[in-house]
Amino acid sequence: MKKYLYSIVCLILAAGGLAFSQSPDAVPAHGTIEIQVRGIPADDAAAISGQYLLDGNGTIRMPQLPAGQDVLRVVGRTARQIEDMLAAAYKKAELYTSPTFLVKVQSSDVQLTQHIVLVSGNVAMKKNVPWRRGMTLLEAIVGAGDVTEWGSRYVQVTRGGKTVTYDYYSTRDRAIPIQPNDRVFVPQRGMFETRPSKLLP
Structure with missing residues (x-):
């Protein structure tokens, strides 16, 4: 019986360790990601590309996306997952037909000292x-x-x-x-906003 319970515990721990190791490059809480976009007009690419610091909820706010769709939760996701998420978000908003996003996860240790x-x-x-x-x-x-x-x-x-x-x-x-x-x-800038x-x- 004890050996049986021991085996179950080992399997659970092994599974947990496996799940943890599947995303070593996942974005940490309060981390920073660098986003570059291609396949869209140069002015728009300049407005979107750059560094993004996660807020306390693990989200970033992306420019040009409609209100309610511009806040994306990226904490715990890998660079590839975020790239797919961004492409899907801008396509859903019908802003671009085939944007290509490149995401780089920054080290959280650097941000803590800056x-x-x-x-x-x-x-x-x-x-x-x-x-x-x-x-x-x-x-x-x-x-x-x-x-x-x-x-x-x-x-x-x-x-x-x-x-x-x-x-x-x-x-x-x-x-x-x-x-x-x-x-x-x-x-x-809003359509009727003046300066x-x-x-x-």
Whole structure:
């Protein structure tokens, strides 16, 4: 009886070890992935390609996808699985017919020692911008090449799971302080959204 129970325990442990070893390159919680896309217009590729830092829920937000479809859960998935997920998401949204995504999983150990701000969405260079003490929203966005002509003036800053929207054309909002690991996202400009001819207070 004891030998029988021992055998069962060994089988369970072996199965658990096998399941764990199947995805050694899976994205860790709070990890970073680098995304490159091909087979789409160059301007769109520049807006989508870049580094993405997972939030507390293990998700990333992808530009140009419709609201409600732009947040994708990638934690625990391999690079290949994420590539397939991204291609399916953009095809489902009928944005592109045959996009090809290349995903690279970054080491989580590096991110733990870095102070960065993830700037994504409709900016010239979606990237992890090195954080420095006293950094403002304007400096973070300019560090990513500034808002593109397709970018909205209403910029979202996520910190600790809470998202606040700021007006990029307000001098007061441009000066808000940015903290390490903040996520700055520039949505796509709305069809009827206008931009002021000069900065607002």
